[in-house]
Amino acid sequence: GAGVSQSPSNKVTEKGKDVELRCDPISGHTALYWYRQSLGQGLEFLIYFQGNSAPDKSGLPSDRFSAERTGGSVSTLTIQRTQQEDSAVYLCASSFSRGGTDTQYFGPGTRLTVL
Amino acid sequence: GENVEQHPSTLSVQEGDSAVIKCTYSDSASNYFPWYKQELGKRPQLIIDIRSNVGEKKDQRIAVTLNKTAKHFSLHITETQPEDSAVYFCAAMWADGLTFGKGTHLIIQP
Numbered sequence: 054g055a056g057v058s059q060s061p062s063n064k065v066t067e068k069g070k071d072v073e074l075r076c077d078p079i080s081g082h083t084a085l086y087w088y089r090q091s092l093g094q095g096l097e098f099l100i101y102f103q104g105n106s107a108p109d110k111s112g113l114p115s116d117r118f119s120a121e122r123t124g125g126s127v128s129t130l131t132i133q134r135t136q137q138e139d140s141a142v143y144l145c146a147s148s149f150s151r152g153g154t155d156t157q158y159f160g161p162g163t164r165l166t167v168l
Numbered sequence: 169g170e171n172v173e174q175h176p177s178t179l180s181v182q183e184g185d186s187a188v189i190k191c192t193y194s195d196s197a198s199n200y201f202p203w204y205k206q207e208l209g210k211r212p213q214l215i216i217d218i219r220s221n222v223g224e225k226k227d228q229r230i231a232v233t234l235n236k237t238a239k240h241f242s243l244h245i246t247e248t249q250p251e252d253s254a255v256y257f258c259a260a261m262w263a264d265g266l267t268f269g270k271g272t273h274l275i276i277q278p
Contacts, residue, residue, distance in 0.1 A: 086265050095174075095257060096212070098265035109264050144211065154200040154219050157266060159211040 057160035078147030174269025191258035
């Protein structure tokens, strides 16, 4: 079946512009996660959704970052007034539930470059 | 929150030899420990995982061990092959999401 998809695959933007990154989870997966991977770094957890709800936004790096999920499916991560330090690969993952031990499947990521 | 330490950062082994990557975690409440393999420019792919109710799990050439008392877990790859070359990440599941180690760049020397 179809895996997690993300769009765009690459995004180049100018400093100060807003960007929207999209994630389509695996059909039927209720849990959705956003991570960020900076060049040569590990993966940093940003936020998760159970259904449409994101109980804890404290992992987001700053108030310029926001995320939403509608219809229990597609999620968008929005970065306002982008800065050069926002340049990274943004990865989305989904799992069947938020049971804590369900496998997370990753999307291909969106490579964001802020000039 | 959870803190995961991973060692070594780079590991070079001869083809056919074994490779071992070690991770420690800080939150005793963590109960799920996956390992991901990431090839250059690609998404992380789950290769094996272990839940806290078992101490060891094997899948062909790959095995993971978990010591809950010491709060560490390890990945073992036997009979390494060139296609094993990649970056490997350990992770621990805590309240909200996975906390990852910094990764180990595994290099298989021919």
